[in-house]
Amino acid sequence: MKKLFISMMAASLLLSGCGAATLGNNESKEDNKVEEKKAGELKVGVSISTLNNPFFVSVKDGITTLANENKTKTIVSDAQNDASKQSNDMDDLIQQNVDVLLVNPVDSSAIQPAVEAANEANIPVITLDRSSDGGDILTLVASDNVKGGEMAASFIVEKVGQGAKVVQLEGTPGASATRERGKGFETIAEKELNVVQSQSADFDRAKGLSVMENMLQSNSDITAVFAQNDEMALGAVEALKAAGKKDVLVIGFDGNEDGVKAVKDGTMAATVAQQPVEMGKLALQAAYDHFEGKKVESKIDSPLELMKANK
Structure with missing residues (x-):
């Protein structure tokens, strides 16, 4: 019986340590209630994969446009298509005590430790255009x-x-x-x-x-x-x-x-x-909704359209 009890305890511990990465997994953190804040009180960290790509410049513009309208402070970093630099940028943003992180990953796998660091700091993470392969994500804003x-x-x-x-x-x-x-x-x-x-x-x-x-x-x-x-x-x-x-x-x-x-x-x-400006706005609006105590869906779709040449 003693051996059976020990085996059951070991199995229980093993299972408890095997949590999978999830989108919007706020249920696992029921004790961490959201401290409601107004848009003008928020400090938003933004990590963009590269601002050398016009698409991501437009994503950033969507974020900052809506932020300016609501007097939200944003801190924007350019990872320059370098996954290691992006991880360091994320660490810096966490150290600056941002309220939320909006991240467009260079590499969906490489970003996982930084996402998990934000989770540990109880900072919600919203990903744009590309997901993270692990960690706890409030929502992914992306086209299909x-x-x-x-x-x-x-x-x-x-x-x-x-x-x-x-x-x-x-x-x-x-x-x-x-x-x-x-x-x-x-x-x-x-x-x-x-x-x-x-x-x-x-x-x-x-x-x-x-x-x-x-x-x-x-x-x-x-x-x-x-x-x-x-x-x-x-x-x-x-x-x-x-x-x-x-x-x-x-x-x-x-x-x-x-x-x-x-x-x-x-x-x-x-x-x-895609509509990159709209994508940026949708991501920041999701942060606003979260801090207003509203439910945020685990995936927010940004619209697509096939544009064809006339000739």
């Missing part, structure tokens, strides 16, 4: 990236037909947006298209250019390119233009200012357009 990838693949099938040779420019490895957009695209492309190559270009325009140049050396007969963001798509457009490839369709994702312009003038065939 899987659906967006499916929209891009379906558009390509519609335009170039089944079995056409296509390539994919992937985003930053480890980012949830990379995984999800790729998953959605491949769900349809693996059945309807011939994806001859797929390679990361880190959501970066210059890398999109160089990766596309390399792809064309071994796959000069492609008919379409799906880039997981507009920056990489615009880089691909430059590479295709330099190679004299005028009839290759390029489809991007995000709907940033340059991407939308390229679609309107026919340089890009389409973009799966």
Whole structure:
């Protein structure tokens, strides 16, 4: 009986130590009641993956615009696409006793320890566009990236037909947006298209250019390119233009200012357009709702639209 009791206790301890990462898992912290605060009393820490990308500049602008309207103090940091720098930035924001953290992760896995540090400090975390693979998240504000990838693949099938040779420019490895957009695209492309190559270009325009140049050396007969963001798509457009490839369709994702312009003038065939300013506002509004004692859903959807060139 003694051995049985010890075994049961050990099993109980093991199970209690195996908590999974959750979204909006406030139920596990019932003792930590929210101290209600008005918008003008809040200090909001913001960590953006990179402000070298116009999309994330717009996300930041959405946050700061709504913050200024409500006299909310914001502290914004630019991780410069460096997961280690972002972790340090998050630590700094925690040390500054922010009331809430709005985070757009560079890497969904690498951000987990920083999220857990915020959890320990009882600072709620809201993620934008990309999730965290662990830790306790109040909510994720993002578009349906899987659906967006499916929209891009379906558009390509519609335009170039089944079995056409296509390539994919992937985003930053480890980012949830990379995984999800790729998953959605491949769900349809693996059945309807011939994806001859797929390679990361880190959501970066210059890398999109160089990766596309390399792809064309071994796959000069492609008919379409799906880039997981507009920056990489615009880089691909430059590479295709330099190679004299005028009839290759390029489809991007995000709907940033340059991407939308390229679609309107026919340089890009389409973009799966998000609304980054609205995404930023939705994230900050979720923080306001939380500190007003309102229920915040574990996932807040930011709208998507497939914008297509007229010609």
